[in-house]
Amino acid sequence: MNKQQAPDTFEPDIFVPVDRWTSPARDAAERDRLWPRTWQMVCREDRLGAVGSFVAHSIMDDPVLVIRTGEGPDDLSAIYNVCQHRGRRLVDRSHGMLGHEIPCRFHGWRFGWDGSLKSATNEEDWNGCSAFDKEALAIPQIRVGRWGGFVFVNLDPEAEPLESWIAPVAEALDPFHLEDCKPHFWARIEAPINWKVFVEAFNEAYHAGETHKLGIDYRPGVAPGAARGAHGMFWSEGGGLTSYRLRGANSWKTASTVQENLWANMAHQYDTLFALTLEPTMKAADRIKALPEGTSPEQVMDTFYAAVIEETEKTGAKFPRDLTLAAWKQAGTDWHIFPNMIILPSLDGALVYRAVPDEKDRDMCTVDIWSLGRYPADYAGPEAPSLFEGFEAFRGNNPFLEEDFDNMEAVNEGMKSRGFRGATFNPSQEAQIRHFHAMLDKFCGTP
Ligand code: FES
Numbered sequence: 525m526n527k528q529q530a531p532d533t534f535e536p537d538i539f540v541p542v543d544r545w546t547s548p549a550r551d552a553a554e555r556d557r558l559w560p561r562t563w564q565m566v567c568r569e570d571r572l573g574a575v576g577s578f579v580a581h582s583i584m585d586d587p588v589l590v591i592r593t594g595e596g597p598d599d600l601s602a603i604y605n606v607c608q609h610r611g612r613r614l615v616d617r618s619h620g621m622l623g624h625e626i627p628c629r630f631h632g633w634r635f636g637w638d639g640s641l642k643s644a645t646n647e648e649d650w651n652g653c654s655a656f657d658k659e660a661l662a663i664p665q666i667r668v669g670r671w672g673g674f675v676f677v678n679l680d681p682e683a684e685p686l687e688s689w690i691a692p693v694a695e696a697l698d699p700f701h702l703e704d705c706k707p708h709f710w711a712r713i714e715a716p717i718n719w720k721v722f723v724e725a726f727n728e729a730y731h732a733g734e735t736h737k738l739g740i741d742y743r744p745g746v747a748p749g750a751a752r753g754a755h756g757m758f759w760s761e762g763g764g765l766t767s768y769r770l771r772g773a774n775s776w777k778t779a780s781t782v783q784e785n786l787w788a789n790m791a792h793q794y795d796t797l798f799a800l801t802l803e804p805t806m807k808a809a810d811r812i813k814a815l816p817e818g819t820s821p822e823q824v825m826d827t828f829y830a831a832v833i834e835e836t837e838k839t840g841a842k843f844p845r846d847l848t849l850a851a852w853k854q855a856g857t858d859w860h861i862f863p864n865m866i867i868l869p870s871l872d873g874a875l876v877y878r879a880v881p882d883e884k885d886r887d888m889c890t891v892d893i894w895s896l897g898r899y900p901a902d903y904a905g906p907e908a909p910s911l912f913e914g915f916e917a918f919r920g921n922n923p924f925l926e927e928d929f930d931n932m933e934a935v936n937e938g939m940k941s942r943g944f945r946g947a948t949f950n951p952s953q954e955a956q957i958r959h960f961h962a963m964l965d966k967f968c969g970t971p
């Protein structure tokens with residue numbers, strides 16, 4: 525990895541006390557000071573295609589609606605999903621189409637897409653009453669922004685604009701043009717863990733050698749991490765030629781060439797993760813596996829890259845020309861967008877996670893997982909997520925991720941023991957999680 529990716533902050537204090545995960549005071553601080561003040565991803569932009577379409581989302585106790593109001597990409601409105609008469613949640617559905625007036629089904633007040641109060645039932649009853657001011661009775665608007673094909677909202681009118689907040693991530697990931705990608709799969713798991721346990725597990729690869737033993741030996745590699753603005757990232761280093769056991773083989777084999785090594789890594793993702801390596805990259809890896817021994821690593825990579833472009837375009841999809849080999853390498857492996865989103869970019873698209881905390885139960889969160897790929901314009905992808913009640917229900921769907929999930933409930937439980945004092949982070953390969961906690965402290969204070 526080149527020098528530009530050396531950590532831009534150094535956190536010498538690698539110990540984080542357990543109360544950052546377990547104290548009710550911290551839970552309350554997150555509720556009051558973190559979620560209402562940070563940019564939250566609501567959905568993929570293609571969920572808001574037609575004018576009048578909406579997606580509902582909840583940020584702890586605050587239900588929000590994002591509505592497509594016009595044909596322009598920025599014609600989006602975000603409002604609280606709350607009737608201003610007596611506080612009933614305005615729209616009960618999770619997504620769909622809205623008429624120009626949104627009726628409240630309690631007493632029938634009607635609101636516009638911008639939150640304006642259009643009419644109140646028996647409006648004449650308020651005649652002359654100064655407390656009935658239609659302008660003041662509009663539903664408050666919420667800030668909305670777009671990046672990478674995702675729609676974000678922020679409940680804080682004073683918050684930093686999305687553009688500058690996300691800039692360090694955008695700088696690295698914009699060449700991947702995630703806005704042009706579509707979901708290969710989209711899963712939603714009701715996960716019985718605190719949201720931070722989920723985010724942290726996907727914000728490092730220090731665990732890879734011990735946790736992921738299915739088909740690739742990750743032990744020789746390391747994955748140093750760093751802070752990037754409010755966010756964090758890591759990249760992969762070393763590892764050399766890997767050992768692998770793939771596709772029903774009963775013994776491990778060590779790759780003897782760079783091309784075989786690349787193929788094995790891609791094949792493992794393609795077979796067990798169903799993300800990062802999709803059809804075009806797998807076909808390209810199959811092609812370069814046949815390159816003669818002695819082909820230089822540079823030539824292997826150049827041939828591989830050209831093959832990925834060719835295989836992508838063969839499907840009718842576009843391959844972004846600014847996604848060069850250098851841009852791919854520069855982006856690293858994994859990005860954490862503070863506080864609750866993870867993106868792993870790849871030539872075929874990305875693997876994306878979001879953990880949304882449950883407003884009632886600190887040991888529950890809703891996890892969404894998108895495998896994004898490059899597809900022709902007429903491909904729509906799944907319209908709704910596949911739903912799973914807990915990690916066990918998900919079993920059989922993704923062998924790679926199941927290895928990660930196997931740790932999570934055990935961490936969530938183990939942390940609550942009076943025998944655990946706190947986390948001692950690896951100063952190199954978990955620096956980005958240490959930074960996550962520095963950011964949490966900044967927003968929430970210390971318990
Ligand atoms: S609460 Fe919505 S109209 Fe009464």
Ligand SMILES: [Fe+2]
Nearest residue numbers: 732735736928
């Ligand atoms: Fe993992």
